[in-house]
Amino acid sequence: MFGPAPDATQLEALHHAWADASSPSAKLETGLALAQLGDFTGRAELLDTYSGDIAWLGREEKLRLLDLILATATEYEATDDCLFVLPDNDDGSVYAGSGRVLLARAATVRYVELARVFDEIHDITFEVATDSGFDLSGVEFDLYDEDSTVDAWAGEMTAALADVPATYVFRGAEFTPQIFLDEFLEGVDRAAAGGPVLIRPNAELLATCSGLAHPTIGSTVGPDDVAAFTEYAERLLALPWRAGVKYFYGHDVDGGPGLHR
Incomplete structure (x- = not known):
């Protein structure tokens, strides 16, 4: 959904549906x-639901719920434990919410804490935590450098973000969609040249931020697809993004002006 603010009838119908919902899935x-x-x-109610016993939810529903919570989380909520833990995960591991989705600089503290607890090269939580810290700060954790420590990495991230005034950051700078777009279009070019089609994650992030649905992604990328993706990128860049602001479907999660014209 994208466009002007919804009319009162749309919202009223959804509020009635919310009140009448008889299951957590609904x-x-x-x-x-x-x-x-x-x-x-x-x-807020969904966050409370996620924080409680959700063993009755299927794994995909748990992940969808977590993705929604992360994608709409404000900087104020960014250190909340429930944003980082997936209860009843099948393999017993802790799920670290993605920094690429959360975008909140305050979450770097939580990623450092997770890295300290799961300080093993092959632990998936440790890798997600360090990857997420990199996505926020631009500082990589060298898994194969014996002198690399979590404390040193934490200090480097703090220094990297010290002069960045924004609340929402990506790769050590105030967030804008430009890096996602650059990575997305580079992936489109590689796929069009015969490489693997690995563009869906960035396409979905851009669609989630903007509310503009991305073109269909097939198993191959041809000239028509390249043109469609290029036009999509141009439409995204034409939106009135404000640097350092986090959006969900074109809406500022903190209640400021959105991307809708």
């Missing part, structure tokens, strides 16, 4: 629909 679907329209009023 709440999740309705809460997502409301958030896509810029109404985050149901999000």
Whole structure:
């Protein structure tokens, strides 16, 4: 959904659906629909649901719920434990919420804590935590340098972000969609040249931030696809992004002006 603010009839219908929802799955679907329209009023209840016993939810629903919570999380919430832990994960590991989705500089503290607890090269939580810290700060953790420590990495991240005033950051600078777009278009070019089609993650992040659905992604990328993706990038860049602001479907998660014209 993208465009002008929804009319009162749309929101009223969704609020009725929210009140009438008889299952957590229905709440999740309705809460997502409301958030896509810029109404985050149901999000607090969804966060409480996620924080409680959700063993009855399927794994995919848990991940969808976590993705929604992360994608709409404000900087104020960025250190909340429940944003980083997936209860009842099948393999017993802790799920570290992605820095690419969260974008909040305050979360670097939590990624450092997770890295300290899971300080093993082959632990998936450790790798997600360090990858996420890199996505926020631009500082990589060298897994294969014996002199590299979590404390040293934490200090380097703090220094890298010291002069960045923004609340929402990516790779050590105030967030804008430009890096995602550059990576996305580079992936499109590689796929068009015969390489693997690895563009979906960036395409989905851009669609989630902007509310503009990306073109269909098939198993191959041809000239028509390149043109469609290029036009999509141009439409995204034409939106009134404000640097250092986090958006969900074109809406500022902190309640400021969105991308809708």
